[in-house]
Amino acid sequence: METLLNFQDILLQSVTNDFRRYLHEKINWDQRMIGIKGPRGAGKTTLLLQHLKYDLGDSRHKALYITADHIWFYNNSLLDTATEWYQQGGEVLLIDEVHKYPNWSRELKNIYDGIPQMRVVFSASSALDIYRGQADLSRRVISYALPGLSLREYLAFAGLGIFAPVSLDQIINSHRDLSQEIASRVRPLQVFAQYLEKGYLPIFTEGENEYLPKLEQIINAVVDTDLAYIASYNAGTAVKVKKLLGVIAESAPFKPNISALSSKLNISRDRVLEYIYQLRDARLLNVLSAEGKGVSKLQKPDKIFLENPNLAYAISKRPDKGNLRETFLLGQLLNAGFDVFEPGTGDFLVNDIHIEVGGKNKSTKQVRDTTSYIVAADDMETGFGTKVPLWLFGFLY
Incomplete structure (x- = not known):
């Protein structure tokens, strides 16, 4: 136990309270068992350590x-560790990267049932299905998702300005006033361009030139390590999944031809779909389907996107600007908790609002016959009417 306490003390020395992820205020820390899922590099470890320290x-x-x-854990089990800590007066156990422990769900259930005085908070890969482990945790754990940084959080973390989050209704109905107020304090188009390339994960603070190489390492670690633990990948599987990700990244967002992907990668159609949804769960892809369409993982999505624009810069040398715009908007909407669908008209359908994405000269031609619509327009500091600055959607969370 002294080994673990010394390890903790060393980590806490470098933890500061300068910036907190938005999720911190949303977590009910009094719950007996809390799970926090999120992509690598999103700040899950820092979130746990800040809670402990401050x-x-x-x-x-x-x-x-x-x-x-x-x-x-070469010689000690998770349950034995929790029991020993409780016997020494411990009341809170913070477990990082729980998916790397072989019997995580069974032993978490044993801790919950056997040590009711112990509060447990654990972090895990986005790809982990907390409710489908070997033991039933559905009635025991409260789960939260920590995505990458919003544009609003990026500004705060970079020391460029503190702004309150805004609602989708505010963006639709008051976007001109909101954008003017923000633009009076920061140049939104300049920082938006920086964010699209190197601002989604907090690791941007470790050096601008180091960001994309580190993001490449994160992509490899997600496939080679996280999915290896969770989906029992072997080396051959990991290679095929990376090839699939590379093929998708070349043209994402796009409407997938599953048969063509199956032929190109020499794997079955069902396997292609399985890998697509595993990459979505691991927060490397986002998928879009029409409203009312089945959600089975054997159901082909209508459109596939990279999960965030930074991935496009890491995988492709010259990302398409139009693709970056759509990737950004879908990611921000999903991260803010909205259900987003593939519409018959426009690019996205959310809360019965059709959203068309484009540059500042984008017209309303595609969506103006719908009952409710807006155009999310890039390269504009301030919008007007139904034309909303694209960057403003980065303030949703």
């Missing part, structure tokens, strides 16, 4: 942070 007050000495891939 939120627990006098109870801080009763909290223990552990990471599931620590060498401690």
